[in-house]
Amino acid sequence: MALDSNPKQDFKIVGTRVPRPDGIDKVTGKAMYGADISAPGMLYGRILRSPHAHAKILSIDTSAAEQAPGVKAVVTSADFANPGDDYFRDIRDNCLAAGKALYDGHAIAAVAATSKSAAKAAIRLIKVEYEVLPHVTDVDAAMAPDAPIVQEGRALENVPKGMSQNVTTHVEFGHGDLDAGFAKADKIVERSFKTAATHQGYIEPQACMASLGADGRGEVWCCTQGQYMVRANCAEVLGIEASQLRVISSEIGGGFGGKTTTFIEPVALALSRKSGKPVKIVMTREEVLRATGPTVSTSMDVKIGMTKDGRITAAKADLRYQGGAFPNGTVEFGAQAAFAAYDLEAVQTLGWSVMTNRPKEVAYRAPGAPTAIYAVESVVDELCQDLGLDPLDVRIKNAARKGTLSAYGPTFDEIGLLATLEAAKAHPHYSAPLGPNQGRGLSCGFWFNFGGNTCVSLNLNDDGTVGVVEGNPDIGGSRASISMMAAEELDIPYDKVRTVIADTSSLGFNDVTDGSRVTFAVGLATIEAARAAKREMCSRVAKIWGLEEDAVTWEDGCVKPAGPNAGEHPPMSLAEIAAIANNTGGPIAGHHEVNADGAGVSFGVHLVDTEVDPETGATKILRYTIFQDAGKAVHPDYVEGQMQGGAVQGIGWALNEEYIYGEDGRLQNPGFLDYRVPVASDLPPIETVILEIPNPGHPYGVRGVGETPIVPPLAAIANAVSRAAGVRLTELPMSPPRLLKAITENA
Amino acid sequence: MKYVKPESFEVASQLLQNESGTSRILAGGTDVLVQLKAEMVEPDLMVDLKHLPGMQDITAENGGYRIGAAVPGAVVGEHDGVKAMWPGVVEGLELIGSTQVQGRATMAGNLCNGSPAADSVPALVTAGAMARVHGPDGARDVPVADIPQGPGKTNLSKGEFITSIFLPARPDHAGDAYLRFIPRTEMDIAVSSAAVSLVLDAAGTCRQAHVAVGAVAPTVRLVEKAGKALEGSQLDSDAIAAMKTAVEAACNPIDDKRGTIEFRTKTAAVLAERAARIAYSRAGGQS
């Protein structure tokens, strides 16, 4: 049978806009989210949190809480096991503090009671004796040699001696001779930048229900980006075996990377183990903001040299990222991504990971890249302004392309950067006139994308329909895309396929839904599983016809004789083959298990017009256009949705969103009133232009699209605002007070 | 917590007076219920007044309008008479929250919640609105401007509550306007705000001007000097500059997560100028 190895080009279903399978449930309220699961006898869990940014826990007295009416269990970190490695110990100590409270909102103890009000009352009866310690929340302050130390002895060997113990890792990337490069420049710009921490801002707070019996068997229902990750974390933290724990993921009301770890599931399991009852925990919005993971906050220096005609001669970035109270490695992605869009002779990026008394950082779309690229693209824009050059021409001139030795090491294969830049240049947006106090900005964006461990089963039903079983929570429409790829490959209508997300006991291991990997990797595994099913169908039909397997072939959705020598046989469709499977050897299924490679990097360009009110510092986004390479847009609505969603989150990050800490180290804005995500009326229609430069690593040419769109907005908006306001902004967010101050000082 | 729906103003007043713990009045509940949920307050007594006579009515009176204390923003926003006479008051009220919030939120609740950033209050102050207060000793009329005493505080005494707010009659050539600054375009809290109410003569010269600012002091402030600066002018640049200086001098804001002292002060003056120009054109002035 003929199965192509180059990316497929002609599609019947892929590329169309079919109805989403979860739409009706979601708009009618039928969809089951994390908090919607209940069980008989269920208790309500509630968590006591530290009011201090940094404090030694001298004692925890739970006796009064245990005696309180309705209370069935109280747990502290003493109820957890002792995992073998740092990664799981950090997760454990973030779920319930051990010895020290490391940030405002750090979980200290938890109760389970028969009602929410009983749990709330009992929490107040837990007596914690603290010894308050000096704290640090700013990244630069935390790097100072005399800064309060968040955790001792966590630095890796690559951190030079003599630095604060808060600095835990150091990375370096690049190539070429920087000094020679800068010497060739006609103009060098060097700037320092700061960006505030932002939260993923998912609408659904973390929620779970957990049950762990005396027999050591348990179940967790939760809202997560990865049920296998939840299983691994809980098994380690509770000291139970993976096989004994089944994790079922609910519908998910947004994740954006923030649900790639656990906060409450191990606590609910510990409470359940102690009380013998199922326990539900639903976080409040305040808990989400104080204690789940925001992204990094940063301090960065960037230096770039350019010739008069716009060629970059050398580029350097020094990135300092704080990731909260535990070691984190996000700066490595930032340092790799910073100059990915450029073909450079001399480039160097340095990165430093820093601990502070803030919540443990968790991934947020393209973790580490938006901030680094914000700093780089701001300096490129300033050079273009200073040298009187067109910012798109300069990017085209310096663009990375096939064969470029990237700043982070690999040599690029087919990439879509030039195509997106040229599409931006040709678009009417780029030449539209601007009014007073208006400015246009642009930025390139990049993300690596990921493949990873993936496992798919595809089952033929006897009525000719198909079930796909996969193991990745659907956070961006993947069920539709996966059904589409299965239908495409099997040449059956889309509505004959239903894709479901398995629990941890029903399918082999899958990495979490992250790295923009699902449409790519699960799609690839689905196509391969469909191909396995087609091979099996061919084999069954060959048997029926009394032929060798290579005498039949799959064509137009049917098994047919491979050639005239195979004789005259009417083609058999999938439905016909499935209907008689019981007589030809039993059920027909296809599987594929893979650690997928070849994810294919993705580039995008964002173009934005802003208007600044010079008397109030208010910024209005007037027009926004996105150009991005999707490889192949399986379901264009979802691809556009990813692009628009990334832009919107980036607009919030650029203009208003920020974690604000007081002198006391406490978070001052743990709510959606003062943590300002954009509202609908803040936004113009966001136009999208999808480019399709097929990814050679995927049978249909798919590249991940979920993360690249959040990378360019920070710089694109900063560049537009800086041009509109007539002053270069170097700190995010560009909130009205900050912008008005810059305008006033510049006047 | 006890929830009561008393059968008369007298009973309501008695209940409130006799309560030894904390009590709250339930109007639209868009402040009180949120505070309850956030565990900021756990009242012992909640008194619901929405059903009592006149509380839901808008009635014409002496050329002006009396608005019941339980009338929600959405209803005021659809009342042609009030909108035509006091557009600035209505726009302040309508800025509160969203469509959903508008279905419940009241002016009296906005006033008695005591926020310095309350959106309906500055224009009520520049309008010279009067609150009718019912208490143990019967009813009295109090200027709206006198009610707020500081964040979360009013000058109502125990057992007192507002039953209606009266917006007085308007002469010809009058107009008012309200503007607020928020970092987003809706669902936010004023970082600074300004209301201006003007009465012009037939030639377009200001005969009477009231300017009030919000979120820049512990209570909404009527800035008399700012009003005086506009009187006798046609909003020429000197008058506007003098008005802005007076506004800035009257500001006494705090530095916090929502804005700096400098930012609040500057923008309050900018908004006062912009509101004055809108009020002027609503009054029929040609600028």
Ligand SMILES: Cc1cc2nc3c(=O)[nH]c(=O)nc-3n(C[C@H](O)[C@H](O)[C@H](O)COP(=O)(O)OP(=O)(O)OC[C@H]3O[C@@H](n4cnc5c(N)ncnc54)[C@H](O)[C@@H]3O)c2cc1C
């Ligand atoms: C999503 C949202 C958005 C909001 N946006 C805004 C906004 O943009 N601008 C703004 O200013 N506010 C805003 N608010 C706050 C609130 O909606 C307003 O303050 C509203 O006007 C309160 O009116 P209410 O009738 O709901 O008051 P309630 O919550 O019922 O009462 C508020 C307070 O006033 C007291 N009270 C109520 N009625 C009387 C009375 N007749 N006599 C004496 N005391 C009384 C109560 O005891 C209570 O302390 C918002 C609230 C929400 C939830």
